[in-house]
Amino acid sequence: xxxxxxxxxxxxxxxxxxxxxxxxxxxxxxxxxxxxxxxxxxxxxxxxxxxxxxxxxxxxxxxxxxxxxxxxxxxxxxxxxxxxxxxxxxxxxxxxxxxxxxxxxxxxxxxxxxxxxxxxxxxxxxxxxxxxxxxxxxxxxxxxxxxxxxxxxxxxxxxxxxxxxxxxxxxxxxxxxxxxxxxxxxxxxxxxxxxxxxxxxxxxxxxxxxxxxxxxxxxxxxxxxxxxxxxxxxxxxxxxxxxxxxxxxxxxxxxxxxxxxxxxxxxxxxxxxxxxxxxxxxxxxxxxxxxxxxxxxxxxxxxxxxxxxxxxxxxxxxxxxxxxxxxxxxxxxxxxxxxxxxxxxxxxxxxxxxxxxxxxxxxxx
Amino acid sequence: xxxxxxxxxxxxxxxxxxxxxxxxxxxxxxxxxxxxxxxxxxxxxxxxxxxxxxxxxxxxxxxxxxxxxxxxxxxxxxxxxxxxxxxxxxxxxxxxxxxxxxxxxxxxxxxxxxxxxxxxxxxxxxxxxxxxxxxxxxxxxxxxxxxxxxxxxxxxxxxxxxxxxxxxxxxxxxxxxxxxxxxxxxxxxxxxxxxxxxxxxxxxxxxxxxxxxxxxxxxxxxxxxxxxxxxxxxxxxxxxxxxxxxxxxxxxxxxxxxxxxxxxxxxxxxxxxxxxxxxxxxxxxxxxxxxxxxxxxxxxxxxxxxxxxxxxxxxxxxxxxxxxxxxxxxxxxxxxxxxxxxxxxxxxxxxxxxxxxxxxxxxxx
Numbered sequence: 001x002x003x004x005x006x007x008x009x010x011x012x013x014x015x016x017x018x019x020x021x022x023x024x025x026x027x028x029x030x031x032x033x034x035x036x037x038x039x040x041x042x043x044x045x046x047x048x049x050x051x052x053x054x055x056x057x058x059x060x061x062x063x064x065x066x067x068x069x070x071x072x073x074x075x076x077x078x079x080x081x082x083x084x085x086x087x088x089x090x091x092x093x094x095x096x097x098x099x100x101x102x103x104x105x106x107x108x109x110x111x112x113x114x115x116x117x118x119x120x121x122x123x124x125x126x127x128x129x130x131x132x133x134x135x136x137x138x139x140x141x142x143x144x145x146x147x148x149x150x151x152x153x154x155x156x157x158x159x160x161x162x163x164x165x166x167x168x169x170x171x172x173x174x175x176x177x178x179x180x181x182x183x184x185x186x187x188x189x190x191x192x193x194x195x196x197x198x199x200x201x202x203x204x205x206x207x208x209x210x211x212x213x214x215x216x217x218x219x220x221x222x223x224x225x226x227x228x229x230x231x232x233x234x235x236x237x238x239x240x241x242x243x244x245x246x247x248x249x250x251x252x253x254x255x256x257x258x259x260x261x262x263x264x265x266x267x268x269x270x271x272x273x274x275x276x277x278x279x280x281x282x283x284x285x286x287x288x289x290x291x292x293x294x295x296x297x298x299x300x301x302x303x304x305x306x307x308x309x310x311x312x313x314x315x316x317x318x319x320x321x322x323x324x325x326x327x328x329x330x331x332x333x334x335x336x337x338x339x340x341x342x343x344x345x346x347x348x349x350x351x352x353x354x355x356x357x358x359x360x361x362x363x364x365x
Numbered sequence: 366x367x368x369x370x371x372x373x374x375x376x377x378x379x380x381x382x383x384x385x386x387x388x389x390x391x392x393x394x395x396x397x398x399x400x401x402x403x404x405x406x407x408x409x410x411x412x413x414x415x416x417x418x419x420x421x422x423x424x425x426x427x428x429x430x431x432x433x434x435x436x437x438x439x440x441x442x443x444x445x446x447x448x449x450x451x452x453x454x455x456x457x458x459x460x461x462x463x464x465x466x467x468x469x470x471x472x473x474x475x476x477x478x479x480x481x482x483x484x485x486x487x488x489x490x491x492x493x494x495x496x497x498x499x500x501x502x503x504x505x506x507x508x509x510x511x512x513x514x515x516x517x518x519x520x521x522x523x524x525x526x527x528x529x530x531x532x533x534x535x536x537x538x539x540x541x542x543x544x545x546x547x548x549x550x551x552x553x554x555x556x557x558x559x560x561x562x563x564x565x566x567x568x569x570x571x572x573x574x575x576x577x578x579x580x581x582x583x584x585x586x587x588x589x590x591x592x593x594x595x596x597x598x599x600x601x602x603x604x605x606x607x608x609x610x611x612x613x614x615x616x617x618x619x620x621x622x623x624x625x626x627x628x629x630x631x632x633x634x635x636x637x638x639x640x641x642x643x644x645x646x647x648x649x650x651x652x653x654x655x656x657x658x659x660x661x662x663x664x665x666x667x668x669x670x671x672x673x674x675x676x677x678x679x680x681x682x683x684x685x686x687x688x689x690x691x692x693x694x695x696x697x698x699x700x701x702x703x704x705x706x707x708x709x710x711x712x713x714x715x716x717x718x719x720x721x722x723x724x725x726x727x728x729x730x
Binding site for chain 1: 387389482485486542543544545546548549550552553555556557559560561562578581582585586589592593594597598600601602603609611612613616617619620623624627640644647648650653
């Protein structure tokens with residue numbers, strides 16, 4: 001189906017210090033980003049897509065170095081939901097991440113060593129403020145923002161913090177704040193990393209052994225929350241991998257799946273980054289910050305599209321409706337769709353056709 | 366409110382070998398048990414209550430050694446759901462447990478050392494067969510069985526395996542088999558134990574350091590599944606313990622709760638036992654064993670009471686209904702109630718009043 005498009009990751013260096021919500025300062029920040037399509041002359045055709053917990057700047061096309069497609073490649077491209085024939089799509093790795101943007105594995109210029117846990121705790125607000133520097137650098141004044149899950153939280157914050165910049169906001173499988181159960185899962189995941197004997201208070205970068213067990217457990221917990229019982233039933237049921245082992249090896253297919261997910265994750269992600277990013281998610285709470293969701297959205301000038309998935313129990317339809325209700329109350333232009341899906345929270349990364357139809361229609365409107 | 370009743374834990378020694386479902390043999394088994402009330406002359410007023418994952422034989426009264434009430438003390442006693450004025454209530458620690466009945470921490474008579482992982486994997490069927498030896502020893506021919514959660518699985522197996530013995534079966538917050546999501550949670554919990562650096566392949570009994578981190582994580586995961594988002598919201602919401610720490614200490618009240626639950630659990634439970642017992646739960650599947658639930662229940666001569674709780678997402682009302690439907694199909698005498706509760710799966714240990722009313726009425730019938 002046509003030529004393959006290749007992408008490359010570019011870097012913007014922010015050389016002036018950045019003050020964070022915590023009051024701490026980062027002396028300089030690298031931002032890893034990719035772009036797809038062309039910025040028009042008026043510089044008003046940009047869409048910033050915002051990645052979820054463990055994503056990267058590589059959202060679309062095939063990466064010229066790795067030859068791997070981006071995490072939303074089915075959504076971004078010619079004729080796709082985010083149509084690169086029309087739009088200039090931007091994706092950047094979040095602050096605190098481990099895919100090129102400054103994070104705990106980056107070198108602290110003051111010590112010449114990795115920050116590790118000396119890296120300051122960052123928030124969704126900090127992450128968005130750093131993205132704003134990239135958007136300013138690109139000379140973009142008006143913007144569409146779109147994100148799923150934690151990416152949706154960033155989109156919410158964009159619409160609140162930069163009302164003059166954001167003209168449309170697409171929130172998918174997200175919520176204005178994590179519920180207590182979500183915090184609980186993140187807390188246990190972090191606990192698994194923090195208590196891994198190889199964690200060494202975050203100073204494992206030059207060590208032979210890294211906190212793989214803890215990070216792997218964290219990832220397994222994550223995957224349980226990304227699926228739903230229906231998805232697990234459809235994928236694995238109670239099927240054994242072979243026969244009951246009568247020992248503590250891998251017995252059930254679902255165990256095998258989780259073990260695999262844990263294993264591949266430790267090869268691609270930094271345990272410290274997992275701590276920082278889950279903490280940013282836990283902390284985000286514009287309701288507490290602004291007094292109410294209505295107050296939070298009061299000044300936004302954006303149109304909104306809110307999409308939830310019927311089997312998503314991490315970011316529920318009910319939570320989406322809370323945002324929709326607040327936006328309606330504040331007389332904002334908002335469209336809401338709950339999509340039927342058997343995929344749980346993962347649906348935002350899987351249900352392309354359903355999302356594409358709705359997003360295209362919203363972007364036309 | 367009357368005198369305090371005290372209980373003591375007794376022990377039955379099974380000196381002949383017991384062949385397990387795996388084909389392996391245990392040379393001898395101790396069974397720790399308690400009884401409340403008096404066995405009548407006909408020996409037909411007995412109720413066997415069956416404990417959940419981490420319970421013990423100490424189900425009721427105050428223990429004469431520890432002065433602590435039993436785990437179902439609000440349900441067992443004079444005038445209570447299981448009325449000791451009328452009934453002789455029996456409770457025993459399960460095979461593989463760590464509260465007196467033979468388990469991985471018991472001495473292997475062949476080596477003179479703890480079994481650890483040389484202990485054979487046990488199943489719900491094995492657990493019930495061992496309980497039957499206790500019931501035979503007590504000279505009881507007819508019996509009521511009652512249990513919640515994993516205790517309910519044992520009650521199901523009792524009704525299937527010993528149709529001539531069980532006259533009434535009370536199944537609370539349980540299911541004929543764990544769903545894929547439940548297996549997933551148990552798998553991650555076991556993984557946390559198995560990968561703890563102090564686990565040492567189960568040989569930690571004479572070591573200074575034990576796999577506390579892993580066991581603690583396992584328990585935290587368990588507690589997330591015992592509560593529900595509504596219960597978490599009511600208990601903790603998104604409240605901070607004090608203020609945001611901007612580090613990776615305990616921030617939210619829900620984190621504090623989980624950390625506490627993990628901490629106290631390692632002082633009272635054996636990590637190896639946790640492996641064996643969760644595995645027994647994962648394996649139990651009378652549907653696969655008998656071809657269908659109808660076929661499994663075909664020969665039972667018991668009446669059934671099935672109780673589920675509206676917010677229980679570990680053992681759902683839907684799963685209870687599957688059992689009820691199968692029992693109805695097989696023309697068995699079955700009563701079913703879904704109780705409204707905000708407590709999640711934990712409700713079977715908390716909602717005494719609601720359960721008492723229903724159980725009393727069932728036992729009268």
